[in-house]
Amino acid sequence: MMHDHSAKVAIITGSGAGIGKACALRFANAGINVAVADLSEPAIKSTCKIIEDNGGKAIGCRTDVSAEKDCQKVAETALRTWGRIDILVANAGVQIGGSLLETTEADWEKILGVNLKGVAYSCKAVLPTMIEKQSGSIVINSSINALFGTAGMAIYDMSKAGTLGLMRSLAVEHGKHGIRVNAVCPGNTITDFHINKMAGKGNTVEQLREMTKGYGLLGRAAEPEEIANVMYFLASDESSFITGQAIIADGGFSVT
Numbered sequence: 001m002m003h004d005h006s007a008k009v010a011i012i013t014g015s016g017a018g019i020g021k022a023c024a025l026r027f028a029n030a031g032i033n034v035a036v037a038d039l040s041e042p043a044i045k046s047t048c049k050i051i052e053d054n055g056g057k058a059i060g061c062r063t064d065v066s067a068e069k070d071c072q073k074v075a076e077t078a079l080r081t082w083g084r085i086d087i088l089v090a091n092a093g094v095q096i097g098g099s100l101l102e103t104t105e106a107d108w109e110k111i112l113g114v115n116l117k118g119v120a121y122s123c124k125a126v127l128p129t130m131i132e133k134q135s136g137s138i139v140i141n142s143s144i145n146a147l148f149g150t151a152g153m154a155i156y157d158m159s160k161a162g163t164l165g166l167m168r169s170l171a172v173e174h175g176k177h178g179i180r181v182n183a184v185c186p187g188n189t190i191t192d193f194h195i196n197k198m199a200g201k202g203n204t205v206e207q208l209r210e211m212t213k214g215y216g217l218l219g220r221a222a223e224p225e226e227i228a229n230v231m232y233f234l235a236s237d238e239s240s241f242i243t244g245q246a247i248i249a250d251g252g253f254s255v256t
């Protein structure tokens, strides 16, 4: 296999849909080769096709981030294909609602497995090559819920706050290796997750947009591309002196 060492390489988890997909397309548009890591094969194919149809380079990796061996395999595949990993966007996450009293053991396992271990395993898989190269940028998709409590979101909020702890620890540990680690805390964003949930209740995307009117200071929810732009900024050299930070992108929701 020929290695293309000239282009940067990003692994983006959960890039079959929503914010992760928007990141994959944004990064590919900037000339970055993207490893599309997701649980869903059809979703992976869809993202890869859009990237390739637009002249970019992508490899699809069927991945369950809650399995460490899957995360290791994505890193191995990216290195085998392109010879380098410059960026990780640890985006894959699940949302499980309910108060703590309603939470089941299965809910705990899912949230801890995907939102916490999955992020940690994804970081662990790329760190050795980044340390060797003495450079790299990791961006974790946390949530505004990491910083502000929401009723009925106990274990989700807990998991997202946990990712900020990991982000800061890794930033402290690996700054000396030239590796930057940051997080984005998005507010309400109209992604496939919300669209599918609403479709299940018989609502259209337009109705969903209508329902989110009035959110934050801008009076609306975000589009996935708006969050992808923040992820791209943090992943790129444009933010070369930023590390250990959680950047809020919530349309001013948390100011009120």
Ligand SMILES: NC(=O)c1ccc[n+]([C@@H]2O[C@H](COP(=O)([O-])OP(=O)(O)OC[C@H]3O[C@@H](n4cnc5c(N)ncnc54)[C@H](O)[C@@H]3O)[C@@H](O)[C@H]2O)c1
Pocket (backbone or CB within 6 Å): 013, 014, 015, 016, 017, 018, 019, 020, 037, 038, 039, 040, 043, 063, 064, 065, 066, 091, 092, 093, 094, 095, 114, 118, 141, 142, 143, 144, 185, 186, 187, 188, 189, 190, 191, 192, 193, 194
């Ligand atoms: N949508 C929002 O309002 C919002 C706000 C703040 C933070 N977030 C965070 O953004 C991230 C993406 O959310 P989204 O709304 O785009 O979700 P989404 O459901 O639209 O897309 C998530 C993608 O992740 C994949 N995925 C799920 N579990 C996985 C696993 N175990 N391994 C690999 N891939 C997996 C899914 O197949 C899907 O393609 C999540 O971490 C979420 O917590 C979302």
